[in-house]
Structures are given as C-alpha cells and as structure tokens.
Amino acid sequence: MKKGVLLINLGSPDSYNPKDVKKYLGEFLMDERVIDIPYVARALLVRGIILKTRPKASAAAYKKIWWEEGSPLIVISERLKKKVQKQLKVPVALAMRYGSMTIKKGLQELVDKEVEEVILFPLYPQFAMATTETILVLAEQLKQDYFPNLKLSSIPAFYNKPDYIELLSNSIKKHLQGINYEHILFSYHGVPERHIKKSDITKSHCKIDGSCCITPSKAHQFCYRHQCLEVTRLVAERLQFKEGTFSTSFQSRLGFDPWLQPYTDRTIERMGKNGIKNMAIVTPAFVSDCLETLEEIAMEGKEIFEEMGGETFTTIPCLNDDEEWASLISKWVKEQFETTNN
Ligand SMILES: C=CC1=C(C)c2cc3[nH]c(cc4nc(cc5[nH]c(cc1n2)c(C)c5CCC(=O)O)C(CCC(=O)O)=C4C)c(C)c3C=C
Numbered sequence: 001m002k003k004g005v006l007l008i009n010l011g012s013p014d015s016y017n018p019k020d021v022k023k024y025l026g027e028f029l030m031d032e033r034v035i036d037i038p039y040v041a042r043a044l045l046v047r048g049i050i051l052k053t054r055p056k057a058s059a060a061a062y063k064k065i066w067w068e069e070g071s072p073l074i075v076i077s078e079r080l081k082k083k084v085q086k087q088l089k090v091p092v093a094l095a096m097r098y099g100s101m102t103i104k105k106g107l108q109e110l111v112d113k114e115v116e117e118v119i120l121f122p123l124y125p126q127f128a129m130a131t132t133e134t135i136l137v138l139a140e141q142l143k144q145d146y147f148p149n150l151k152l153s154s155i156p157a158f159y160n161k162p163d164y165i166e167l168l169s170n171s172i173k174k175h176l177q178g179i180n181y182e183h184i185l186f187s188y189h190g191v192p193e194r195h196i197k198k199s200d201i202t203k204s205h206c207k208i209d210g211s212c213c214i215t216p217s218k219a220h221q222f223c224y225r226h227q228c229l230e231v232t233r234l235v236a237e238r239l240q241f242k243e244g245t246f247s248t249s250f251q252s253r254l255g256f257d258p259w260l261q262p263y264t265d266r267t268i269e270r271m272g273k274n275g276i277k278n279m280a281i282v283t284p285a286f287v288s289d290c291l292e293t294l295e296e297i298a299m300e301g302k303e304i305f306e307e308m309g310g311e312t313f314t315t316i317p318c319l320n321d322d323e324e325w326a327s328l329i330s331k332w333v334k335e336q337f338e339t340t341n342n
C-alpha cells in the first residue's frame, strides 16, 4: 500500500480582516467538541453573543502578530511540513482543522498522489477533546463520506515520549542560556474543567482536586490536565529545576465556566506582586507560535508583569520548524509505518 502523512494543526483565519476572523471563529466555536453544549444553545451563544463582539477584538490581536507571508501558525506549519517532506520518501501534506486548508483537501492531495494509507499527525503534544479528538472524528467521517478505500491511522499524544521531552528540554535550556530568571512558568492552553471529566474513560477518576492527575490511572491516556502536568514534571526533572522555581498554569480561557486553574494571567500578576523581577515562560501545548503565544503571552503577559513591577519577561519560542523537531516527527512516522506493516 502506498503511504502518506497528513500533519494537522488548528488553523487560522485567512486574514486579520474582522470578516475573515468571524468566519473562522464561527466554524471553530460551533464545533461540538470545543463548545460542548447542545446545538441550539451553542448556536445562540456563538452566533447570538460571541460572534457579535469577539471578531473585532480578535482581529485587532491577529493584526499585531500577522506576518507578511500570513498567519504565523500557518507559515510555521508550512515550513515544518517542507522539512519533514525532505526527510521522508512518502508524500507529506498539511491541513488545518478549521479554516481554508481543510482536512478534506489534505486527504485529497494525498489521494491524488495515489496514497492508499495515511498517517494522521495531530500537531498537539497533549490529547484534548477540542484538538486531537475533533481531528480524528472529522477525518474518520471524511473517510466514510469521500475516501472509503483509504486506510487511516494516527500518531497518539506524545507528551511523555522521552525523545520529545529531551528535545523540548534542550530547546528550553538553549533559550535560557545567559538569561537571568527567578521563576519559569509552563503555560498551557486551558480547557473547561467539564472537558476533563467528559474525556475520563473510567468515569470516576478525574476530580480535578489536585491529586487525581498524579495518581496512576488509565484515564490519563485522555486526560489533558495530567498530560500537561507530566510535561512540566518531566522537563523540570531533566533540567534539574529546583522546587519553587517553576510552576504550571493555563491560559486563553473563554466564557464564565470554570477552566483549568491556575490561570496564566493571574499567575503572572501574582508573581509580579510577590516581588519576582525576572521570569521566563514556555508554552508546551503549542508546537508552533501563534496568536496565543505571540500576543496573549509575549505581549499581554509581558505588559501585566511589567505593570506589577516585573523587569524581564523572557518568552521561549515553540519548537516551530526546528530541524531536530522535523527529524523527530519523521522518526515517529517511520516507526508508525513499521507497526502498520505488521
Ligand atoms: C493547544 C491546544 C488548544 C486547546 C486545548 C484549545 C482549546 C480551546 N480554544 C478555545 C477558543 C479559542 N482558541 C483560540 C485560538 C487558539 N487556540 C489554540 C489551541 C488550542 N485551543 C491555538 C493554537 C490558537 C491560535 C490560532 C491562531 O490562529 O494563531 C481562539 C481564537 C482567538 C481568540 O479569539 O482568542 C479562540 C476563540 C476554546 C473555547 C477551547 C476549548 C475547549
């Protein structure tokens, strides 16, 4: 069977024009795995409330980070794809869960190259209903509707793979060289607490009480909170960070439901208030820099910290199109092909 790879990231609007941002947010937030409430309530909330005001504010934020070539998330993902393609003999395509670069187009591109077996590679270190799951469910649906003969498999969340932890740790170490910092914050994209409970395959493990995520459980295969906390723990162990000099928080919450805590903005504020003068921040839920790292963290987070008396705020870039990251992706793809051959 001829094989191929589809790298899949979240997606961005076509431009920072509020009309394009509204279209993108409409598709994103109407996904039942992102805003997981019944359809009518979701439509009322998204179309009747959120899309009335948010596109303008989001468009202004996108404008601040937009590159000449386009959205950083898309441009970086394209650069990464090119590097992965150089290392693999099989066709590699790139798609986004939302926006114009659809998964359907990505699968079609591979089918046009006579690919019969596709490895789906969601570009997320941790599993979440709103990221990995929605990609896999949609890809399966597209297979049934348009590509019935295509064989699909996927690369699972890689948050605790030793070679990923090594690469991430080396990148953090490199970017901290010569930097004066008292505390490093690991900030992950948040999700509503409800999502963690919904993804609990045991139906009873995840209580979000502080201890469930460090108590071994098969629920952790799909527990976003556990997987984020593990990345922090494994990197801190590898880099021998001292207790009290690192912590975890969750950013980008939307709406009034409780999301995973502590919240990043409040954590940065508290650090400044508590007299921390120099902090560093890393964002390991993202493999590509994007609105949430370049604007929310590097601009807004920095401003909050400085307002509270902080002096230096060092942001560590995501793995982006790092050569070694492209090599690691290629290595995992080759390993996966070997397992599907057997
Ligand atoms: C890294 C994993 C992500 C999870 C989990 C996630 C959940 C999630 N997101 C929203 C709402 C928004 N997210 C937005 C931007 C955005 N989110 C991620 C990743 C995750 N989201 C990325 C990479 C980006 C940046 C995209 C880019 O173009 O650069 C936005 C749009 C911007 C804004 O208006 O703030 C929204 C809205 C929800 C509700 C959610 C949880 C379930």
Ligand SMILES: [Fe+2]
Pocket (backbone or CB within 6 Å): 189, 252
């Ligand atoms: Fe998000």
Ligand SMILES: [Fe+2]
Pocket (backbone or CB within 6 Å): 205, 206, 207, 208, 212, 213, 214, 219, 220, 223, 225, 226
């Ligand atoms: Fe948990």
